[in-house]
Amino acid sequence: MMTVTHMLHRRHPKILSSAAADERFCRHCETLLPRELEDDYCCHGCRSAHTLIETFELNRFYEIVQENNEGLRPARVQRSDYKLFDAPIFQDGFVESKQDGQKTAHFYLDNMSCYACVWVCEQLVRKLDSEAQLAINLATGEATLAFDSSRHDLSHFLQHFEALGFGVSPNRTFTRDNRREVARIGVALFCLMNIMMLAFPEYLGASSLEDRFRDLFRWISMVLAALAVFYSGWPLLAGGVYAVHKRSLHLDLPIALALIVCYAYSVYNTVRGHAFVYYDTTTAVVALLLIGRFVQGQALSRVARQQSQYLEGDYRLARVQAGDGSEEMKALVQVVEGDVLRLLPGEVVPIDGILLSPSSELHYALLTGESDLHGIIEGQTVLAGAVNGSRPMLLRAAQPGVQSYLLRLQKASQALHHQKGHYLGLSEKLAKGFVAFVLMMAALNLLLWFPFSPSTAIERFAAVLLVACPCIFGFGAPLVIARAFHLGMQRGVLFRSQRALERLSEVERFYFDKTGTLTEDESRIVEAHWNQLELRKMQLDPQQVQTLLRRLPEFARHHVITALTRWLGPGDAREETQVKAIREYFGQGLSLVWNGHDVRLGRYGFCVGREPDDPQALEYSYLVIDGAIVLQFKLSETLRPEATATLQSLVSQGRHIYMLTGDATGRAQDVGQALGIDVAHIAARLNPQDKEQQIVEGERSAMVGNGINDALAVSKVSIGIAVESATDALKEKADVVLAKPGLQPILDALKVSERARTIMQRCFFFAILFNGVGMTLAVGGWATPVLAAILMPISSLTIFTIAQRWSVTLRVGG
Amino acid sequence: MEILYFLIFLSFVMAMGGLAAFLWANQSGQFRDLRRPAEEMLFEDRPKSSQ
Numbered sequence: 001m002m003t004v005t006h007m008l009h010r011r012h013p014k015i016l017s018s019a020a021a022d023e024r025f026c027r028h029c030e031t032l033l034p035r036e037l038e039d040d041y042c043c044h045g046c047r048s049a050h051t052l053i054e055t056f057e058l059n060r061f062y063e064i065v066q067e068n069n070e071g072l073r074p075a076r077v078q079r080s081d082y083k084l085f086d087a088p089i090f091q092d093g094f095v096e097s098k099q100d101g102q103k104t105a106h107f108y109l110d111n112m113s114c115y116a117c118v119w120v121c122e123q124l125v126r127k128l129d130s131e132a133q134l135a136i137n138l139a140t141g142e143a144t145l146a147f148d149s150s151r152h153d154l155s156h157f158l159q160h161f162e163a164l165g166f167g168v169s170p171n172r173t174f175t176r177d178n179r180r181e182v183a184r185i186g187v188a189l190f191c192l193m194n195i196m197m198l199a200f201p202e203y204l205g206a207s208s209l210e211d212r213f214r215d216l217f218r219w220i221s222m223v224l225a226a227l228a229v230f231y232s233g234w235p236l237l238a239g240g241v242y243a244v245h246k247r248s249l250h251l252d253l254p255i256a257l258a259l260i261v262c263y264a265y266s267v268y269n270t271v272r273g274h275a276f277v278y279y280d281t282t283t284a285v286v287a288l289l290l291i292g293r294f295v296q297g298q299a300l301s302r303v304a305r306q307q308s309q310y311l312e313g314d315y316r317l318a319r320v321q322a323g324d325g326s327e328e329m330k331a332l333v334q335v336v337e338g339d340v341l342r343l344l345p346g347e348v349v350p351i352d353g354i355l356l357s358p359s360s361e362l363h364y365a366l367l368t369g370e371s372d373l374h375g376i377i378e379g380q381t382v383l384a385g386a387v388n389g390s391r392p393m394l395l396r397a398a399q400p401g402v403q404s405y406l407l408r409l410q411k412a413s414q415a416l417h418h419q420k421g422h423y424l425g426l427s428e429k430l431a432k433g434f435v436a437f438v439l440m441m442a443a444l445n446l447l448l449w450f451p452f453s454p455s456t457a458i459e460r461f462a463a464v465l466l467v468a469c470p471c472i473f474g475f476g477a478p479l480v481i482a483r484a485f486h487l488g489m490q491r492g493v494l495f496r497s498q499r500a501l502e503r504l505s506e507v508e509r510f511y512f513d514k515t516g517t518l519t520e521d522e523s524r525i526v527e528a529h530w531n532q533l534e535l536r537k538m539q540l541d542p543q544q545v546q547t548l549l550r551r552l553p554e555f556a557r558h559h560v561i562t563a564l565t566r567w568l569g570p571g572d573a574r575e576e577t578q579v580k581a582i583r584e585y586f587g588q589g590l591s592l593v594w595n596g597h598d599v600r601l602g603r604y605g606f607c608v609g610r611e612p613d614d615p616q617a618l619e620y621s622y623l624v625i626d627g628a629i630v631l632q633f634k635l636s637e638t639l640r641p642e643a644t645a646t647l648q649s650l651v652s653q654g655r656h657i658y659m660l661t662g663d664a665t666g667r668a669q670d671v672g673q674a675l676g677i678d679v680a681h682i683a684a685r686l687n688p689q690d691k692e693q694q695i696v697e698g699e700r701s702a703m704v705g706n707g708i709n710d711a712l713a714v715s716k717v718s719i720g721i722a723v724e725s726a727t728d729a730l731k732e733k734a735d736v737v738l739a740k741p742g743l744q745p746i747l748d749a750l751k752v753s754e755r756a757r758t759i760m761q762r763c764f765f766f767a768i769l770f771n772g773v774g775m776t777l778a779v780g781g782w783a784t785p786v787l788a789a790i791l792m793p794i795s796s797l798t799i800f801t802i803a804q805r806w807s808v809t810l811r812v813g814g
Numbered sequence: 815m816e817i818l819y820f821l822i823f824l825s826f827v828m829a830m831g832g833l834a835a836f837l838w839a840n841q842s843g844q845f846r847d848l849r850r851p852a853e854e855m856l857f858e859d860r861p862k863s864s865q
Contacts, residue, residue: 114853115850115853115854118850118854136850137846137847137850138847138849138850138853139846139847139848139849139850140846140847179840179841179843179845182840182845183837183840183841186833186836186837186840187833187837190829190832190833190836194826194829210815213815213818216822220822220826
């Protein structure tokens with residue numbers, strides 16, 4: 001229901017009268033309703049939003065929307081649980097507490113499309129609590145709510161916003177006040193413009209001005225430039241000092257050095273009355289660098305917010321067992337220390353805890369990349385991130401769920417911001433070389449010229465530092481990356497790191513998981529045979545067996561079991577059956593003891609104990625009780641509708657497609673054939689380790705998967721991709737996460753990655769060109785103030801424009 | 815040409831005035847939200863009276 005295509009059917013206020021008489025629209029968002037829908041609303045979210053607006057007599061909201069010619073988006077019901085927002089540990093970081101229970105909450109409101117949204121939210125808060133104050137920034141969606149927590153909880157307000165269709169997410173970076181940055185830029189531009197005005201006569205030639213005025217102009221410029229360099233440029237100078245302190249070739253080092261040397265040299269020449277003063281160029285460098293960094297910072301924080309909203313929207317559930325043995329699914333953040341959690345085989349431990357079951361097995365594929373099972377016994381500690389190996393297990397939470405949840409969020413945002421730790425991006429590598437080169441050139445000039453003429457030596461030294469334009473590294477490359485993240489996000493692609501962005505387009509081999517990745521998430525049973533004879537022989541009632549099968553989801557999560565229960569349909573699953581010794585064998589099947597019978601479900605070889613004579617038998621799954629086959633069934637999967645087209649585009653780009661699956665060979669080949677994958681590139685009947693081994697070691701490969709069984713393979717390739725329906729654990733591990741269903745976002749991701757690379761190369765080309773010209777001028781002693789004043793801004797502005805203003809064309813249709 | 819001294823002085827007084835105005839506007843948060851005030855003024859009357 002809630003897709004972008006929605007917007008196309010919207011009734012526009014201007015064309016009200018032209019709507020056909022029998023067309024009906026949602027009473028809230030005015031989406032055109034399908035004829036067969038006998039309701040006044042397009043979805044439940046809109047119904048509750050409309051009801052809320054009517055209850056609080058805020059109908060003027062719709063008038064304002066109309067007046068503004070803005071459409072409303074369908075209101076969604078996003079969360080069922082708002083109590084989370086009242087938990088002190090969760091509030092940490094976005095809610096400030098003052099005296100007497102007064103609190104101020106900082107959060108983002110989504111879908112703020114015009115003033116009407118602001119109005120309705122602020123009115124609503126007034127009606128909910130006359131003393132509460134809500135302030136919304138329409139441009140950024142940032143909201144600040146001051147309220148008295150002894151009167152109302154935070155969740156009381158927030159759930160009303162969400163009911164209106166405005167999603168709420170905590171703003172934990174509200175302290176970022178950019179007023180000082182703006183002031184620095186403003187002052188730098190002010191100085192620049194005045195210095196340029198004063199320098200203009202000199203551009204035309206010194207003779208056009210009387211000497212006393214020329215000197216006066218230089219002295220005034222000196223004061224203004226001091227303001228620009230030492231007030232506005234302070235962050236740049238501090239960065240240079242820091243680089244020296246850390247003894248690293250950071251980019252701020254030559255920038256700071258150039259600013260100081262050029263300013264000092266200009267002052268020296270001003271005092272002597274010489275012509276070589278560079279106040280205009282120095283100030284221009286400060287202003288342009290500050291603007292570049294400001295834009296880059298804004299872009300990155302916008303991307304970080306979008307990504308954290310996506311990840312924060314993921315409320316992982318945990319199965320919490322009460323004292324009487326009853327179970328309840330709870331959001332992870334609601335789990336408190338001491339809660340007893342039950343985990344099925346293949347599930348990821350969400351939280352550090354103590355094992356309560358007598359013994360169990362774990363593997364650490366997600367944490368360390370090894371998939372060997374490790375046995376543990378009662379009382380031992382289990383770390384979050386471990387995967388439950390083969391049996392259901394009980395765990396006592398050793399920390400509150402919120403803590404583990406916040407930790408994961410923190411990690412996710414760190415991955416975005418501090419990606420330089422393990423991987424040095426292309427531009428950072430080059431930047432180091434560039435810094436070394438510039439410093440060397442400057443030093444060389446100084447040394448060579450010093451014996452002949454100390455003043456020429458200093459002149460050349462300063463000129464080299466001045467004309468060396470670090471824009472490409474200073475803000476060019478970071479801007480390209482921030483923009484690429486943003487473009488990716490718009491198309492449903494989350495690049496989790498700069499490395500992922502730079503490497504994706506190089507990928508030559510794409511490995512796809514089959515079930516849930518190339519096919520739809522759910523498979524269904526197309527053919528099944530009960531063996532009545534064996535059942536009668538064992539004196540088993542088929543009803544009883546069905547009851548057992550219906551209970552299986554309690555013990556294991558597997559798409560075969562889901563398909564089985566859907567095939568059986570609803571029925572009585574409560575009947576007393578005794579199930580013991582459940583054990584899941586990865587990629588093989590499940591074994592358990594039921595009322596004294598030995599029950600196996602899975603592949604032929606696993607259930608019967610030997611390989612079948614007829615290869616056809618491999619296409620079926622089996623239920624075996626006490627060694628006798630009682631049920632055999634065949635599963636069928638639906639391919640994702642766009643899978644074929646996506647794979648074809650990948651192939652046409654010259655990339656190779658491989659399919660890895662744990663499924664039977666025949667079925668794998670059917671799917672492969674339908675998708676046009678080379679038979680030699682299909683590997684079936686693989687367990688997770690086999691999957692990993694199938695992947696040819698190498699840099700240029702990507703694995704697309706959806707489950708934990710893909711985690712090992714994902715850690716082996718250079719780029720791991722998790723599809724939208726993938727488990728949270730895989731998403732955390734992947735380098736690229738798709739935020740839209742289907743496989744097509746992969747093509748968009750490739751496009752963004754390729755385009756970013758092209759743009760980056762274009763920036764480098766211009767950077768080399770400008771620097772080459774500049775260096776020649778500097779070394780030859782031709783870097784006059786006029787030339788420098790022309791070259792520097794052109795160079796910076798060119799790089800800035802290229803890096804900031806690019807886009808990726810969307811595929812049409814497809 | 816002595817008039818230049820006065821003109822330069824005058825232009826700087828005016829420029830400083832502009833700079834001061836910018837710094838004041840920035841400090842009072844006028845650049846934080848460029849959209850809301852523009853739309854808000856169109857809807858001033860009725861929301862206020864509906865309180």
